[in-house]
Amino acid sequence: MTQSVVVQVGQCGNQVGCRFWDLALREHAHVNKKGLYDEALGSFFRNVDSRERDGGACAVGGRIQHLKARAVLVDMEEGVVNEILQGPLREVFDSTQLLTDVSGSGNNWAVGYLTYGSAYREQIVDKLRKAAEHCDCLQCFFLIHSMGGGTGSGLGTRVLSLLEEEFPEVSRIVSSIYPSAAEDDVVTSPYNSILAMSELTEHADCVLPIENQSLVDIVSKIRQMSHGGRPGSAIKRDSAVISWEGGLSGAEKPFDAMNNIVANLLLNITSSARFDGSLNMDLNEIATNLVPFPRLHYLVPSLTPLYTLTDVNVPTRRLDQMFSDAFSKDHQLIRADPRRSLYLACALMVRGNVQVSDVRRNIERLKPSLPFVSWNQEGWKTGLCSVPPVGHAHSLLALANNTCVKLTFMELRERFTKLYRKKAYLHHYLDVDGMEQSFFTEAVGSLSSLIEEYHHLDATMGRLVPDAPRLSIAS
Amino acid sequence: MSIVTVQLGQCGNQVGHELFHVLCSDALEGQRKVYSTAGCERFFHQTSRGELVARAVLIDMEPKVINQSMSRAAKCGMWRYGESSHFSQKQGSGNNWANGYRVHGPRHRDVVEELVRREVERCDRLAGLMAMMSVAGGTGSGVGTYVTQCLRDIYPKTFILNHLTWPYGTGEVIVQNYNSVLTLAHLYQLSDAILVHENDTVHRICGQLLNIEHISFGDVNKVIAHQLGSVLQPALTADSHGVYGRNPLGELVSALACHPEYKLLSVCTIPHMPSSSIAYSTFSWPSMLKHLRQMLISNTKMEEGINWQVRPPAASERTRSLTGSRFNRSLANVLILRGKDVYSAETGGLEDPALYTSWLSSEEAFNSWKSPVPFNKYEKCATLVSNSQALLRPLDNMVGKAWNMFASRAYIHQYIKFGISEEDFLDSFTSIEQVISSYKQLH
Ligand SMILES: Nc1nc2c(ncn2[C@@H]2O[C@H](COP(=O)(O)OP(=O)(O)OP(=O)(O)O)[C@@H](O)[C@H]2O)c(=O)[nH]1
Ligand SMILES: Nc1nc2c(ncn2[C@@H]2O[C@H](COP(=O)(O)OP(=O)(O)OP(=O)(O)O)[C@@H](O)[C@H]2O)c(=O)[nH]1
Ligand SMILES: [Mg+2]
Numbered sequence A: 001m002t003q004s005v006v007v008q009v010g011q012c013g014n015q016v017g018c019r020f021w022d023l024a025l026r027e028h029a030h031v032n033k034k035g036l037y038d039e040a041l042g043s044f045f046r047n048v049d050s051r052e053r054d055g056g057a058c059a060v061g062g063r064i065q066h067l068k069a070r071a072v073l074v075d076m077e078e079g080v081v082n083e084i085l086q087g088p089l090r091e092v093f094d095s096t097q098l099l100t101d102v103s104g105s106g107n108n109w110a111v112g113y114l115t116y117g118s119a120y121r122e123q124i125v126d127k128l129r130k131a132a133e134h135c136d137c138l139q140c141f142f143l144i145h146s147m148g149g150g151t152g153s154g155l156g157t158r159v160l161s162l163l164e165e166e167f168p169e170v171s172r173i174v175s176s177i178y179p180s181a182a183e184d185d186v187v188t189s190p191y192n193s194i195l196a197m198s199e200l201t202e203h204a205d206c207v208l209p210i211e212n213q214s215l216v217d218i219v220s221k222i223r224q225m226s227h228g229g230r231p232g233s234a235i236k237r238d239s240a241v242i243s244w245e246g247g248l249s250g251a252e253k254p255f256d257a258m259n260n261i262v263a264n265l266l267l268n269i270t271s272s273a274r275f276d277g278s279l280n281m282d283l284n285e286i287a288t289n290l291v292p293f294p295r296l297h298y299l300v301p302s303l304t305p306l307y308t309l310t311d312v313n314v315p316t317r318r319l320d321q322m323f324s325d326a327f328s329k330d331h332q333l334i335r336a337d338p339r340r341s342l343y344l345a346c347a348l349m350v351r352g353n354v355q356v357s358d359v360r361r362n363i364e365r366l367k368p369s370l371p372f373v374s375w376n377q378e379g380w381k382t383g384l385c386s387v388p389p390v391g392h393a394h395s396l397l398a399l400a401n402n403t404c405v406k407l408t409f410m411e412l413r414e415r416f417t418k419l420y421r422k423k424a425y426l427h428h429y430l431d432v433d434g435m436e437q438s439f440f441t442e443a444v445g446s447l448s449s450l451i452e453e454y455h456h457l458d459a460t461m462g463r464l465v466p467d468a469p470r471l472s473i474a475s
Numbered sequence B: 001m002s003i004v005t006v007q008l009g010q011c012g013n014q015v016g017h018e019l020f021h022v023l024c025s026d027a028l029e030g031q032r033k034v035y036s037t038a039g040c041e042r043f044f045h046q047t048s049r050g051e052l053v054a055r056a057v058l059i060d061m062e063p064k065v066i067n068q069s070m071s072r073a074a075k076c077g078m079w080r081y082g083e084s085s086h087f088s089q090k091q092g093s094g095n096n097w098a099n100g101y102r103v104h105g106p107r108h109r110d111v112v113e114e115l116v117r118r119e120v121e122r123c124d125r126l127a128g129l130m131a132m133m134s135v136a137g138g139t140g141s142g143v144g145t146y147v148t149q150c151l152r153d154i155y156p157k158t159f160i161l162n163h164l165t166w167p168y169g170t171g172e173v174i175v176q177n178y179n180s181v182l183t184l185a186h187l188y189q190l191s192d193a194i195l196v197h198e199n200d201t202v203h204r205i206c207g208q209l210l211n212i213e214h215i216s217f218g219d220v221n222k223v224i225a226h227q228l229g230s231v232l233q234p235a236l237t238a239d240s241h242g243v244y245g246r247n248p249l250g251e252l253v254s255a256l257a258c259h260p261e262y263k264l265l266s267v268c269t270i271p272h273m274p275s276s277s278i279a280y281s282t283f284s285w286p287s288m289l290k291h292l293r294q295m296l297i298s299n300t301k302m303e304e305g306i307n308w309q310v311r312p313p314a315a316s317e318r319t320r321s322l323t324g325s326r327f328n329r330s331l332a333n334v335l336i337l338r339g340k341d342v343y344s345a346e347t348g349g350l351e352d353p354a355l356y357t358s359w360l361s362s363e364e365a366f367n368s369w370k371s372p373v374p375f376n377k378y379e380k381c382a383t384l385v386s387n388s389q390a391l392l393r394p395l396d397n398m399v400g401k402a403w404n405m406f407a408s409r410a411y412i413h414q415y416i417k418f419g420i421s422e423e424d425f426l427d428s429f430t431s432i433e434q435v436i437s438s439y440k441q442l443h
């Protein structure tokens, strides 16, 4: 089986990452009752014997000794990482996996990408190589970062291009947290996001865009449900996608509920690579099936169900409901309605006791209401993993390559243009060694051409495109 | 004589496992010494401790499926796979034919060839090789194609049959039509015959005939295994003089794939019914054969909703290919009957020259095999393997969808990355269009 390495950069990256490791441990503890270190566990964790110096690695099949996360933690301030090291997860990380500085990137992409990117280049590559050496078949890097701050966006995207340089064979799947337009705490976030975007477009294999506003909305919806719930419709405690019940951490910090959603996304996207199933979906199948053109690799995620009710008399309709929900507006992790835009491709990654006929029935049912691009009318990829997430009988992760992402991008460009026209805060960037104005113009140019590509495809929507004339054979 | 099976990719390994299971439990059922011995020898070898070990090589680029098939077989207690007859890697081919064909196949060529060679050497006499795989993923299709090519090189005179599982129309894999076109175009040059099961068809059998509500791949595979098993288990052929035929693949190929342009074989079997109903049902050969004939000519792959209106065209109409006609013309058919009173079955309806092309006599075009031993718990079982226009429509759909995608050059970069160029695609499209055109013009 293959392994993946998580690279978490900046405050957001590390806080999300932290939730991921907590829930990953919870999930494996739930599935793995024998206490043996198995292949599934090995995909995200090493098993080391702490009695040996250097922590000698134990082979698959032996007892679980001491689990170490396959992770590299990077932040240019110490706060978040230190907190992790004092928390219940301290055991799963080694000091050799960490890289911190003291002052942060000051919400400035250029500081992260250029200043720290150059200063720490060697050290970062070194830590990545170490993590890679611990894998016998490294398949994927998961980069987690925010687009709004300086470290996640700047150094995060620098790490991305280092990964491409150093490990061209290993896929790069990026979870990018986009700032909410409404109440963003970082004024320069449009600059940082635009500058990061062009790096993502050039160097990632797949990007999973996630908007903070969507996470906020989902959290409040679940909270409402669990407080105002009628008797008999209480939420099962460990089942909500925002829940940490059964994990190591007790107290809840501000972003934790939101970050648990992202952590669940990462667990579900990798479940089929870790566990058995009647139709496995390996990580390298994601790009093959969902990325028809290299730059159009933004995949909108949606997770269902968001929670399971304690009521055990669940009607079978719930299963079909799960499929419908995956396409509804309020289950998307960006604020968009994919049903009103064009699908280039769509993956359904199902977990739990769901059979191929259930998936087929639902695809047939939903297909007529979903517009697909003319050359991919049957653009469905499915995976069936037999192990459900903790607290659920089944779950579904949908990944949509859908032109609705362009709205998020256009909104971002608008906010960028507002600032940029006034040259607001520009000098903070131009003061950074190596930073030039052309970075901005090129980045916004790259974004515009990306938006253009989506427009172009959108324009074909609803239009009857004739089949391409076939090759004729002389008979 | 024995057959060595190569199972490739998830589908190949899951379907293959089910096939061996059917073959073994059918062979061991009841007191039928001769049949049982012939069947076991064909597909299993026996260890000194009397265990039956499948003559199979298991190949996948990821470990999970093979582990599961091996341990399931071991658990059933009737048969198992050879302890070292498998090869897997850690990372699948990512649904990419090019990755399987250009990278994984060549990289592991030696190991795979060695495994097959060992299995072949264990056979007293080799009757042929059967490679089982899907065409939609990356390993079965890509590595499967590459391995078939290697086997063709090493065993130039041996019969090679490919058993292919064709994907659901709305698939599990988005690039399935590309992978299918590339696989079929290459296999057409390598294989002696290509036996196809379409997932859509088998799925419908599970739902409508077997009344299964939540259909799993396991259910689908049981039906495929049943149909395939009914073809491959021992039977008496016209010139086997009262003993079980010894070379099912050779006989199948020479009866059905007599022309290099026509290699696509489809299968249909009747009856299919829930196991709980089998005991309460009786069947008569005349009505079964009447149904089977109509299923053939109307191209209905399941014994339900048969269109009884379709008839073979009269001699005066047959000179031109009747496009739009619903009649399914055959090049050749093999009918396999198993069970009670099998010698009384009257097969004349399927010998009708009107069903066949004008350039083969119906004696050449039609063969029947029989065995008085009931198969897989069915008192009577009739299977028809056809080289006919039956697969024309799904093939044409497959190519049409792939071609539309290709016209936009969607996903091509994924293949170029592994060394398959647009030219290669065009070559494959051309050769499959040629196949389609040949089948269209069958008259
Ligand atoms: N979902 C989520 N968003 C976060 C979290 N922490 C910060 N953010 C968001 O991320 C953006 C700020 O980026 P940070 O990750 O804090 O910045 P950084 O990468 O540490 O960069 P500097 O602080 O500039 O060094 C804002 O949009 C925040 O709303 C978190 O734990 N979860
Ligand atoms: N009938 C049947 N079809 C299957 C089964 N498993 C997979 N398939 C079909 O096979 C195709 C997917 O190919 P796989 O065999 O899973 O792929 P693979 O050969 O393992 O290749 P990679 O996973 O890409 O390395 C789809 O069309 C599925 O419908 C099975 O057990 N039975
Ligand atoms: Mg910070």
Ligand SMILES: [Mg+2]
Binding pocket: A280, B009, B010, B062, B092, B093, B137, B139
């Ligand atoms: Mg596979």
